[in-house]
Amino acid sequence: MLEIKVKPGSKRPGVSREGERLVVAVAARPVEGAANEGALNALAEALGIAPSRLEIVRGHRGRLKTIAVSGLAPEELQARVASIAAAN
Secondary structure, three states, X not given: OEEXXXXXXXXXXXXXXXXXXXXXXXXXXXXXXXHHHHHHHHHHHHHOOOHHHEEEEEXXXXXXXXXXXXXXXXXXXXXXHHHHHHHO
């Protein structure tokens, strides 16, 4: 599970780290799930996995979301998250 913060309508899309939480900035606005879809796509790209392996389990309508990641061991997920933080 990952805790993320989504920033819709961003001029600079990307994934970064803010304290212990990943921040996913997307250009899409929060209309009809476009920001959620954009956030999942951006996060999947940053983690190097298919978007279908990510699912929002909490926070569908808010900026703070809990994401379930399937197909990665917890250690591998943490390593990939750490590499995102190191890249910023």
